[in-house]
Amino acid sequence: MALTGLVLDVVTKVVAVGQLEPGRPVPLLGGLLTLLLIRNPGAAFSTGEGITPVFALAACAVLVFVVARLVPKLGHPAWSVALGLLSAGVAGNLVDRFARQPGPLRGHVVDFLQLPHWPIFNVADMCITAAAVLIMVLAVVKNVGIGGERYPRGATPAQSAATAPSAGRAVVDDGPRREVEDA
Structure with missing residues (x-):
């Protein structure tokens, strides 16, 4: 799941950068989805634009925590999907932080998908959001622990x-x- 999400994110960003012109929106589906290329130095909703290295280091810490502490405890397939999506999203944006201009740890994330009345995002952001929803459903609604244990209501x-x-x-x-x- 993590590898699939990461590859999908990287490939769509390469295509977006190669095919879209910054500032020139391409409406699709009657305007429901717009392709609009931007480079985001900040986090969600372009917050924290001046502390890009902090986001890169935080993403590294999240990946290490997930792989070293959570993955060994996995005992439920839905938790595997959730952590795979989370890892894909974090890694996808982290690739941009390391590989894109203006340089390592300061790279701007490529965003290119826009819905009406919503900030521009990318596939990595979709993976992170889906992971957050799935984690909430598993932990709060279903009361299923990462190891597959079920907690009483x-x-x-x-x-x-x-x-x-x-x-x-x-x-x-x-x-x-x-x-x-x-x-």
């Missing part, structure tokens, strides 16, 4: 963890008695 993961066996230990049932061994 109204209980938080922290409350449920307090009643679960200790992390790193497995319960072994080898007959009438139960022992706890280190996993």
Whole structure:
């Protein structure tokens, strides 16, 4: 999922840069979608334009956290999709931060999709948004943890963890008695 989203983002940006002229909108679908090429030095809604390196470093930290801390805990296919989408989106915009002008850690993100009354965005932004929605549905609506565990309605993961066996230990049932061994 992450690789597919990243490739789709990079390819669409290459096509947009090669085919669109900055400042010249191309209306599609009766104006429902407009292609308009811009270079965004900031974050969402062009906020923080003066701190582009901070966004690049934050994106690096997010990717490291997802890969090192969350991916090893995956135990549910929908969480795999959510983290794949998140990784694709973060990595897609990070590629721009490193590879585009004015230079590494300061590169401007290519945005080119616009809906009526909405800021211009790209495929990476769509991946991040879809990931956020899916994470909220899984964690809040469905009460499914990243490992696939289901929490009782109204209980938080922290409350449920307090009643679960200790992390790193497995319960072994080898007959009438139960022992706890280190996993």
